[in-house]
Amino acid sequence: MAGIDRRTGKVIDNLTSAYQGVEVTLTTRLSSRVMRRQFGGGVVELLGRSMVPRLFSAWQLLIATAIDLWEPRFATRRVTPTGSAEQLRLGQAGLVIEADFRPSAHLGDFTVERVVRFNISFGRVGISVASA
Numbered sequence: 001m002a003g004i005d006r007r008t009g010k011v012i013d014n015l016t017s018a019y020q021g022v023e024v025t026l027t028t029r030l031s032s033r034v035m036r037r038q039f040g041g042g043v044v045e046l047l048g049r050s051m052v053p054r055l056f057s058a059w060q061l062l063i064a065t066a067i068d069l070w071e072p073r074f075a076t077r078r079v080t081p082t083g084s085a086e087q088l089r090l091g092q093a094g095l096v097i098e099a100d101f102r103p104s105a106h107l108g109d110f111t112v113e114r115v116v117r118f119n120i121s122f123g124r125v126g127i128s129v130a131s132a
Contacts, residue, residue: 014103018073019118022097025070026063026120041066047122056081063095063120072105077115095120 003017004010012020028040042062049055064076074097082094096119100112 014073015101015116018071018101018103021071022067022074022118022120025066039070041070060095063097067097067099073102074099074116075102075105075110075112082119092122094122 002011002013003020005012005016006020006024025039026041026043029044030040030042031037033039043059043066046055046059046062051059060079060081064079067074067076076097076099078098080096080098082096083092096117098115098117101114101116102110103113104111
């Protein structure tokens with residue numbers, strides 16, 4: 001299966017389409033889609049708050065849950081923070097997601113093709129997802 005890149009309009013492969021799905025999910029505010037109010041990650045709502053350990057744990061859990069709910073081609077295994085304590089304090093947090101890639105899960109076939117790792121970075125332009 002192939003998809004369309006939301007920025008360029010070019011054809012992209014299934015894995016790249018799944019990464020794009022994660023990016024869309026995590027950048028969408030809850031209740032912002034008219035016909036699908038429950039869609040989104042709930043992650044954007046937490047940005048800008050004081051990052052205490054309990055909130056950081058909730059943030060990691062929200063990301064894993066959003067990926068599992070809205071991108072069926074991934075089954076999240078692990079969410080690991082990246083960067084030093086100083087970078088986290090400055091709001092330059094990043095995450096490495098380890099997930100099972102199931103290329104046909106959206107069609108009901110949950111066969112795992114491989115395990116993938118990808119980075120999620122939070123910056124001035126929003127959230128970016130890239131393979132690790």
